Amino acid sequence: MVESYQSTSSGSADVAGNDSLAGRPNGSEELRARSAMTLSELKDRLAGAQDVVKTKYRVVSESTDDFVHDSPWKAVTMALIGGLIIGMLAAR
DSSP: OHHHHHHHHHHHHHHHHHHHHHHSTTHHHHHHHHHHHHHHHHHHHHHHHHHHHHHHHHHHHHHHHHHHHHOHHHHHHHHHHHHHHHHHHHHO
């Protein structure tokens, strides 16, 4: 219980610290600069994540294309079975 209170009170102290920036003459400028820096870091992280997803998508796409070209009847059979299962579930 005491630990819960301490963590809550320390969290409110952080919020109060951010509010005190707005009271200073240059507080809003500091807050704006910090927000812009956080936003640019977030954009960099998202760009990195997008590159990873693109790379993984290309690998999966190429391997699927290779599989379909190497054994087209297996791919048709898998699609037929998948369609049959979905059709049976949708009919219920």
